[in-house]
Amino acid sequence: MSATFRELSDRVGQVGELYARMHNIERNADWYLLKLAEELGELTAEHLLLAGRAKPNSDGSGGTREALESEAADLFGQFVLYLRANEIDIEAAIERKWLRHLDKYVGLDAEETASGI
Structure with a gap:
């Protein structure tokens, strides 16, 4: 069963709160936007690795469909947090x-x- 966007947003918000508390992160408007940029960069890197247009990571990680999906999930999750923080x-x-x-x-x-x- 698929969750509604509101239900998904609430759950992502809970994870965001836990993560911020665990890592003692003070989030503000700039943090949410900069975190989006960071996650987009990581998704871009995985996309290029998977397409064979970037050098593999020194430890051999990345460049897999699972890594790409994980970065897409990170970007989406951070976007949801951005929406929530900005009441969009x-x-x-x-x-x-x-x-x-x-x-x-x-x-x-x-x-x-x-x-x-």
Whole structure:
């Protein structure tokens, strides 16, 4: 059974709180954003390793599908923490910014869509 985004967000938030307490991390607005950048860098590194476009780690780790998925999970988890810290209702924002286009473009062929009709 799949959790709703709110349930997942709450669980990720709990893990974030535990991690911050265990490691004595004081999080602020900058920390959340910088942590996102860090995790994106780690995902990028795994992507390049998996694609054979980066040198393997000196210890031979990384470059696997599991490592890529783990970094994607880290990035997503940190993004959820960023949303929570900044009180962003991502579901409403996605509706407003992305999904409103469905009504506009559903039924148009690719050429019409590309030309902005």
